[in-house]
Structures are given as C-alpha cells and as structure tokens.
Amino acid sequence: MAELKVLTPLKATRGQSVFALCFLGFAMILFLLLPYQTTRVEETSWHKQPGFWPMVSIIGMVVFGVLHFWRLPRRKLEKMDFKEALLWIRGIEFVLWFMIYVSLVPIVGYLPSTLVFVLPLIYRQGYRKPFHFYCGALFVFTVVIFFKVILEVKIPGAALYEFFPDAIRNFLILNF
Amino acid sequence: MENILLGFDVLARWDVVLAILCGSIGGVIIGAIPGVGPAVAIAILLPATFSMEPIVGLTLLLGIYGSSMYGGAIPAILINTPGTPVNALTTYEGFPMTTRGEARRALSLAYAASFFGGIFSVICLILMAPILAKVAPLFGSREIFLAALLGLVLVIIAHRGNILAAGMLACFGLFLNTVGLEPVKYSSRYTFDQSWLANGIDLIVVVLGLFAISQAYFLMSGDDVKIRVNKVRGNLFQGFRELSRHPVVAGISGCFGVVMGIIPGVGEFTAQFMSYTTAERISKRPKAFGHGSSEGLIASETANNAVPGAAMIPLLALGIPGEALTAMMLSVFYVHNVIPGPGLFLYQLDFVTALYLALLILNVVVVMFLMFATNFLVQLVRIPNRYLGVCILTLGFVGVYSLRNNPSDCAMAAVFGLLGYILRRLKLPIIPIILGMVLGGIMEVKFRSSMSRVKEPLDFIDRPIAAMIFAVIIIVLLVHFLRVMREWKPRKERKWTYRKSSSKFGRLLFNRRKHMLDDRGKILRNLQLMSPARKKED
Numbered sequence: 001m002a003e004l005k006v007l008t009p010l011k012a013t014r015g016q017s018v019f020a021l022c023f024l025g026f027a028m029i030l031f032l033l034l035p036y037q038t039t040r041v042e043e044t045s046w047h048k049q050p051g052f053w054p055m056v057s058i059i060g061m062v063v064f065g066v067l068h069f070w071r072l073p074r075r076k077l078e079k080m081d082f083k084e085a086l087l088w089i090r091g092i093e094f095v096l097w098f099m100i101y102v103s104l105v106p107i108v109g110y111l112p113s114t115l116v117f118v119l120p121l122i123y124r125q126g127y128r129k130p131f132h133f134y135c136g137a138l139f140v141f142t143v144v145i146f147f148k149v150i151l152e153v154k155i156p157g158a159a160l161y162e163f164f165p166d167a168i169r170n171f172l173i174l175n176f
Numbered sequence: 177m178e179n180i181l182l183g184f185d186v187l188a189r190w191d192v193v194l195a196i197l198c199g200s201i202g203g204v205i206i207g208a209i210p211g212v213g214p215a216v217a218i219a220i221l222l223p224a225t226f227s228m229e230p231i232v233g234l235t236l237l238l239g240i241y242g243s244s245m246y247g248g249a250i251p252a253i254l255i256n257t258p259g260t261p262v263n264a265l266t267t268y269e270g271f272p273m274t275t276r277g278e279a280r281r282a283l284s285l286a287y288a289a290s291f292f293g294g295i296f297s298v299i300c301l302i303l304m305a306p307i308l309a310k311v312a313p314l315f316g317s318r319e320i321f322l323a324a325l326l327g328l329v330l331v332i333i334a335h336r337g338n339i340l341a342a343g344m345l346a347c348f349g350l351f352l353n354t355v356g357l358e359p360v361k362y363s364s365r366y367t368f369d370q371s372w373l374a375n376g377i378d379l380i381v382v383v384l385g386l387f388a389i390s391q392a393y394f395l396m397s398g399d400d401v402k403i404r405v406n407k408v409r410g411n412l413f414q415g416f417r418e419l420s421r422h423p424v425v426a427g428i429s430g431c432f433g434v435v436m437g438i439i440p441g442v443g444e445f446t447a448q449f450m451s452y453t454t455a456e457r458i459s460k461r462p463k464a465f466g467h468g469s470s471e472g473l474i475a476s477e478t479a480n481n482a483v484p485g486a487a488m489i490p491l492l493a494l495g496i497p498g499e500a501l502t503a504m505m506l507s508v509f510y511v512h513n514v515i516p517g518p519g520l521f522l523y524q525l526d527f528v529t530a531l532y533l534a535l536l537i538l539n540v541v542v543v544m545f546l547m548f549a550t551n552f553l554v555q556l557v558r559i560p561n562r563y564l565g566v567c568i569l570t571l572g573f574v575g576v577y578s579l580r581n582n583p584s585d586c587a588m589a590a591v592f593g594l595l596g597y598i599l600r601r602l603k604l605p606i607i608p609i610i611l612g613m614v615l616g617g618i619m620e621v622k623f624r625s626s627m628s629r630v631k632e633p634l635d636f637i638d639r640p641i642a643a644m645i646f647a648v649i650i651i652v653l654l655v656h657f658l659r660v661m662r663e664w665k666p667r668k669e670r671k672w673t674y675r676k677s678s679s680k681f682g683r684l685l686f687n688r689r690k691h692m693l694d695d696r697g698k699i700l701r702n703l704q705l706m707s708p709a710r711k712k713e714d
Contacts, residue, residue: 015598015601015602016602019598019602019604023344023348027344030351030366033366037364037365037366037367037368038363038365038366039361039363039364041361041363044361045627047623047624047627048360048361048624048627050358050360050361050363050365051365053350053353053354053616053619053620054351054354054365054366056350057347057348057350057351057353057354057612057616058347058351060343060344060346060347060350061344061347061348061351064340064341064343064344064347065344067340067343068340068341068343068344071340084601087397087601088594088597088598088601090397091393091397091594091597091598092594094392094393094396094397094569094593095590095591095593095594097569098389098569098572098573098586098590098593099586099587099590101573102573102577102583102586102587103583105573105577114570114573117570118566118570121566121569122563122566125396125562125563125565125566126562127560127562127563132563135563136566139567139570140570143570143571143574147224147574147578151224151227152227153223153224153227153574153578154578154581155574155577155578155581156581
C-alpha cells in the first residue's frame with residue numbers, strides 16, 4: 001500500500017512549544033479578563049448571560065491548550081525554537097508592507113499605490129529581470145481594471161485626484 | 177421534473193451563465209497553480225460577490241469550488257506537486273504514470289474520474305432533494321444546535337495527529353465570534369473599549385487573513401523551485417473508456433464522496449482515504465497501488481470531486497457549513513438575507529435545484545475546457561512561488577479593503593495573516609478557527625432559543641432527531657476515545673521494550689527510592705556527595 005503520510009501531516013516540532021506557551025498565556029489572560037470584559041445581567045438565567053459563550057470558548061482554549069502543550073513531543077524550549085520564533089517576527093515585514101499599501105490607497109489612489117506596492121515588492125523578493133517588472137505592471141493594471149471597472153468594488157477615490165480638473169478627476173475616481 | 181425545469185429557469189440568465197463560465201474556468205486555472213487553491217480565490221472574491229445577486233455570486237463561488245480539483249490534478253500528475261491540498265493522493269498514482277511515459281493516460285483518467293464524481297454527486301443530490309425537503313423542516317433549534325456541535329466535534333476529530341491543536345483553535349474561533357456587542361442584551365464582550373471592535377470581528381476579514389494573506393506571507397518567505405514540464409500530446413478522451421472498465425471502484429468512491437461530503441467537518445481527505453483503501457482492498461492488483469495504479473487514481477479523483485456537491489447539503493438544508501469553503505459561501509447567503517436552512521427547501525426549492533444544476537453544468541464546461549487547455553494550464557506551474565505571493569497579497573488587499581474601506585479591517589487581516597503564517601509553518605490546522613467562528617455563531621443563537629423551551633436537561637433530546645444526533649455525538653466520541661486507547665497501548669508496550677522499569681510516575685519514584693537504598697545506589701550516592709569536595713581539591 002502506498003504510504004498515506006500526506007493525510008496525517010508530520011508534526012513540525014520546531015517552535016511548537018513556543019506557540020503552545022504563547023497561546024496558553026493568551027488564553028489565560030482572556031480568562032482572567034472575563035469578569036471585566038463581560039457583563040453579568042441580574043435575574044437572567046445562566047445560558048442567557050452575555051458572558052456564557054466567551055466563558056465556554058475560553059475554558060475550551062485553556063483546557064485544549066494545556067493538553068496540547070502536555071502532549072507535545074518536546075516541551076523544553078531550545079535554541080531552535082527561538083530561531084523559529086525569530087522567523088515569525090521576520091514575517092512582520094510583510095505586515096508593514098501591507099499596511100503601507102493600505103495607508104497609501106486613500107492618498108495616492110488605487111492604481112498608483114498598487115504600482116508603488118507591487119513593483120518594489122517584486123524587487124524586494126529578489127527579481128531583477130525587466131520581464132518580471134513588466135509582468136508586475138501588467139498584473140497591476142489587470143487587477144485594477146477587473147476589480148474597479150468590471151466588478152465595481154468599493155474603493156474610494158484618492159485625495160491626490162482633487163488636484164486634477166473635474167472631468168479627469170471623475171474619470172480617475174470611477175476607474176482608478 | 178417540475179423543479180428541474182424551474183431550476184433551469186433560474187439559471188437562464190446571461191449573468192448566471194457568465195458566472196458559471198468564469199467560475200469553472202477560473203477555478204481550473206486557480207487549481208492548476210500550486211500555492212493558490214480555491215480557499216484563497218474564494219476568500220478574495222467573496223466581498224466582490226456581495227454586490228451580485230445570490231444566485232450569481234453563489235454560482236461563481238461554486239464554480240471555483242467545484243472545478244479547482246480538476247486543475248489541481250494537472251501539477252499533481254505532471255510534476256508531483258498537488259495543485260490543491262486534496263489532490264495530494266493523486267500524486268501517488270499520477271506521477272508514477274508520468275514517469276512511465278503515460279502522462280496523457282493519467283490526465284485523461286483523472287479528468288474522467290473527476291467528471292464522474294461531480295456528476296454522480298449532483299445526480300444523488302437531485303434524487304435526494306425531495307427527501308431532504310421532507311426531513312429538513314423536522315430540524316428545530318435543538319436539532320440545529322446539536323448538528324452544529326456534531327460538526328464541530330467532527331472537525332476536531334478529523335485532524336488526526338493534531339486533534340488537541342484543532343480543539344484549541346476551534347475554541348479560539350468560538351471566542352472570536354463572541355467579540356463585540358452581544359446581540360440580545362447589547363452588552364460589550366471583549367471590546368476593550370475600542371469602537372472598532374464593537375461590531376465584532378468580521379468573518380471575511382479572518383478568512384482573508386488566515387487563507388489569502390497568510391499564504392502570501394508563506395510563499396514570499398519561502399524559496400522558488402525550478403520546474404520543468406513537458407507538453408501533453410494526444411487525445412484526452414480515452415480516460416472515459418478506461419473509467420468504464422472500473423465501474424465498481426468509481427461507484428464506491430462516488431458513494432464515499434457523497435456520504436463524507438454530507439457529514440459536516442469530514443470532507444475530501446477522509447473521502448479519498450476511505451475510497452482509496454477500499455479500492456486497494458477490492459482490486460485484483462493491490463500491489464500496483466502507489467506505483468501508478470489506474471484504480472487508485474480513479475478512487476482518489478472520483479471521491480474528491482463528489483464532495484463539493486454533497487457538502488452543499490448541510491449548508492442548504494440546515495445552514496450548517498461542513499468546511500471552510502462552504503462557511504465562506506454561507507456569508508453570501510447572509511449578506512443577501514437568504515437564510516439557508518429548512519425554509520429554503522420548503523419555499524425556494526427552485527433556487528436549490530438551480531445550484532445543483534449549476535454544479536452539473538460546470539462539470540461539463542470544465543471537461544470541455546480541459547480537453548483543449550491542458551497544455552496552457554501546464555505552463556502556469558512555472559510561476560515562481562515568491563512572485564505568486566506578491567500577487568496574492570495584492571489581491572488580498574482588494575478583498576479586505578472593499579468590505580468597508582476600513583483600515584482597521586486591513587490591520588486585523590494582516591495580523592490574522594501573521595497568525596495563519598505561523599500556523600502554516602507549524603503545520604497546524606487553520607480550518608477549525610473558521611468553522612469555530614461560523615458554527616459558534618449558529619450554536620449561540622440556537623442554544624439560547626432552544627433552552628427557553630427546555631425545563632429539564634433531558635428535554636433537550638426528547639425529540640427523535642435530536643436524540644439521534646446526540647447519540648451520534650456520543651458514539652463518535654466513544655469510537656475516538658477507543659481508538660486513542662488502542663493506539664496508546666502498543667506505544668506504551670513499545671516504551672516497555674526499551675525501558676526495563678515501569679513508566680508510571682508512582683512506580684518510578686518507588687524504584688528510584690529502592691535503587692538509592694541498595695548497595696550500588698549507596699556507592700553512587702556517596703560518589704555524588706563526594707564530587708563537590710573532589711572538585712574543590714582539584
């Protein structure tokens with residue numbers, strides 16, 4: 001029989017204990033905050049209390065979190081766990097890229113900000129050939145036309161468009 | 177028959193036809209690109225479908241869902257990389273066939289099996305629709321609560337090897353659903369006095385963060401892989417002829433797909449695993465499995481493609497999604513005030529039939545498209561991973577920002593993206609969070625409404641369907657615990673083979689005390705006590 005390892009994914013042990021501990025810590029904080037972040041309503045049965053379902057879910061998080069941590073193949077924190085955690089922190093770089101893009105859209109406009117976002121990110125990812133940048137620019141135009149013009153998704157016009165003459169401004173607000 | 181005609185009437189519009197075409201062809205293309213997958217595509221397109229009519233939006237998403245697995249078989253067979261996660265088993269049989277020079281045979285067989293699976297499930301569902309229409313109204317609040325609970329239990333148990341992690345993440349999903357204003361008393365829950373949390377955490381923001389943005393981070397932080405693919409030449413229709421020689425395997429696999437699709441939380445993986453092992457058991461050449469067996473390929477592809485149609489049953493009949501993709505579709509219903517559940521089968525059976533017919537049509541469209549476009553799709557696997565990551569991140573922005581033009585939604589999605597990235601790196605499941613969120617909402621509402629009519633705990637299960645679902649939950653949990661115990665015993669015995677002493681804690685302490693008191697222990701203890709003094713002398 002073929003090995004069906006794919007159906008039971010291999011456990012990556014690197015960083016598991018860090019994640020389990022962080023999750024458990026988060027769940028414990030939520031549990032401690034339960035009386036302060038939910039309201040107890042007088043003369044109301046237990047199942048109608050606003051805090052009932054948060055309590056159920058947080059207790060579940062704590063119980064499963066403790067069991068998960070206890071059943072880990074390796075609970076002791078080692079150097080490689082911290083290396084893995086560093087990799088997660090490095091992921092914040094992409095969060096920043098994304099948030100810069102988000103903050104640019106209302107100022108510069110959807111099309112220009114997407115160009116400003118995609119092309120430098122392609123460069124940052126290590127692509128240097130002009131072909132990659134041409135494809136990136138083509139992708140940006142396609143996405144903007146598909147979503148803004150064809151599907152008419154709600155993305156407001158930019159502050160920058162205010163400096164253009166009325167006719168051009170309207171065109172830009174509607175399409176880019 | 178009348179319902180079928182009414183269903184066709186619902187579909188006979190240019191925008192619906194366009195949605196079926198775009199969804200099915202787009203789904204194949206997305207499926208053929210390893211690293212994207214239907215979940216990412218549906219998450220990105222979800223907000224765009226809110227401005228469409230429910231039938232248009234749903235057929236578009238259904239098209240992507242139903243056709244992505246066809247496309248996913250292409251890289252699985254040709255380059256040993258599954259296009260979608262559920263095509264993983266296809267690599268076991270498809271790639272060995274490619275290495276033998278039978279790529280065309282493998283692809284055509286995969287298309288034929290997928291087509292059979294898709295059509296089989298739709299036919300089953302059309303035949304079952306009248307029964308469902310009779311059974312669905314019997315589901316009241318208690319039954320729906322218990323069915324949602326069963327779904328949650330099954331979702332957790334289905335993640336074998338990661339059950340505790342799945343449980344903890346499902347509870348996290350339940351918690352996320354409770355954040356914001358409580359719907360009855362309007363008191364705030366875990367809002368930390370922040371106005372942007374008062375409306376709660378939007379499911380779409382979480383979905384986009386966990387599926388699309390996290391996938392983008394994951395791809396961008398990884399490496400590109402050089403891939404070489406060859407052109408596929410010749411007729412791709414021969415697979416249908418070969419499939420007709422294995423009707424039993426195809427039929428059994430289709431049945432597994434339908435049954436596993438109906439049960440919430442089980443899905444494609446279990447369906448294909450069960451059909452694959454059954455096919456191997458009944459095969460005349462079981463040794464060929466794993467080395468390019470046509471029966472193995474038929475089993476996995478048929479079961480895969482039979483699931484999407486069947487997975488719509490709990491969604492449409494009870495309003496309970498069985499997996500992440502149907503959970504996303506549920507939000508399309510809610511946005512348009514179409515409440516899936518018993519009422520849908522009673523009052524809008526034409527709408528339900530139209531969805532099934534759309535599934536039927538999209539299967540035909542996809543096969544026709546694949547017969548001519550396979551060589552084009554093969555080239556898509558050449559897109560470098562990190563480049564793909566940039567594209568997904570750009571598309572992820574449209575999805576989140578177009579919801580409410582709210583930067584706090586984007587920040588939340590970016591943070592959930594980081595969480596998803598960590599979960600992907602740790603190989604921990606993401607789906608329980610989404611299902612916890614969706615099922616948590618259903619459970620809270622239904623539990624509250626059902627408890628108002630319950631005086632004693634046993635009243636909760638005094639109706640036959642409620643009692644039946646409750647019994648199923650108990651049986652599922654019992655079977656699971658028995659399996660855990662069965663797996664635990666040999667592990668414990670293995671431990672005993674290399675450990676002479678007992679592995680029980682009390683026994684360990686007793687042995688240690690005994691050892692420290694015997695002659696050799698005393699010598700060792702003296703040595704240990706002497707060692708600091710010796711060090712000082714040195």
